[in-house]
Amino acid sequence: MSGKKVLIIDDDPHIREILEDYIKFEGFSVIAAEDTEKGYRILKKQSVDILILDIMLPDENGWEFCQRIRPEFDLPIIFLSAKDEAADKITGLELGADDYISKPFSPREVVARIKAVLRRYQKNTEKPGQLQFGDLLINKEEHYIKYQGDFIELTPKEFSLLWHLAQNPKKVFRRENLLKAVWGYDYFGDARTVDTHIKSLRKKLGDAAAAIETVWGVGYKFEAEKLEDK
Template structure:
C-alpha cells in the first residue's frame, strides 16, 4: 500500500519536515513538504495526497485555516501537529475535521504508526460507505443513485461508476486509458472515445447552473473532477 500513498507534511520547521520525510520514505511512502499554509494548500490541490500531517503554527495561513479549507473540498485524513497540549486545541482540531492529533515533541515512529492506522480506518470507511457528497451533488455507488440539486436523476450504471471514480479523486487528472482500466476493467478493450461519450452525457446531466465543482477536460491528457 505505502508505495502508492502520498503524504503531505506541513511544518514551518525544515528539520522536522525532513525527519518525518526520512521515516516515511523508509516505510515506502511518497512525501511532499510545505513550510507555509499557503504553499500547503497549493500542494494539496496539485499533488492530491492521501493524508496530510499538519502543524498548527504556520506562517501566512495557520493550521486551523488550512484544515478548514481542505475540509471544504476533501475528506482525506489529517493529523494535526502542535507544540501546544491544551485540551482546547485538541477539541478544536477534531471539530474542524482532523482525524488525529500529536503534541510536540513526539516520537517519529509513533507518528508513522498513527499515519498507518488512520489510513487503514479511512480506507475501510471509504469501502463501506461508497458515497461521495459535494454541495448539490450526491453519488451513491451502493444504491446506484445520483442526486443533483436535490433531485434524483436516472443514470446508466457505467456513467455513475465513472462519475463516482472521478469525484472520489477530486482535482486529480486521469487519462482516458486510466479511466478505461479503472472503471471498465482490465478486460475491456473498448475505444478510448468511449470515455469521451460518457463524459459528454454526464455533463448534460450535471448542467444545472453554477456549481463549486465540474467535470473538466485537461487538454492533451484526459479528465478530472475539479473542486473549486
C-alpha cells in the same frame, strides 16, 4: 500502504526532514511544504492520501487551513502541535482532524498514527453505506448493527447517533451539534436528550460501548482504536 502519498506542512525544516526520512523508510511517498499556500498548491495539483499539518504556521494557522480545505479535499488530516492542552486537541478534532499529535513526538509514533488513520479511512470509504471497526459492523443501507456476529437492535435515533459519531472517528461533537445532526435543526429539545440516548446506546452495545467516549464539559467522540484492539 506502500506508495501512499503523505503531505507534510510544517515551517520547521528540521521536523520536515526527520519526518520525511522516517515516513519514506516505511514505503510512503512524501511531499513537504513550509506554509499553507504552498501546501494548498500541492493539493490542487497532486493526489494526496493524508495530510500532516502543523498548527502554528507563518501565513495562517493549521486550524484555519483545515477549515478552508475541508469542503474541497476529502482526505484524512493529522495535526502536529506544540500545544498539549485538552482544549486545543478538542478544537482540532472538532474542525475535522482525524488525529492530533503533541510536540515533541517520536517519528515512529507519527508513522504508526499515519498507518492507523489510513487503515480506518480506507476501510470506511470502500463501502460508503457500511462502517466496520474490529468486530463492530454498522450497515446504514440495511439499517442494522452487528457486534461479534450478533445483531443489536437500536431505535432509529440511536442508530443515527451511532452512525454520526462513527463516521467521524476522534472528532469531538458538542451535544448541540449532535441534536442538530440527529434530531434536526428545528428540534427544540434539551441537550440532555443526547445524554439519555448515549446511555441507552452504550447499554445495548455492551463491550463495544467503550468506543463512545465522554469529553467532559463538551460532548462525545468515537474512539475506533478501542474496538480494533479487542
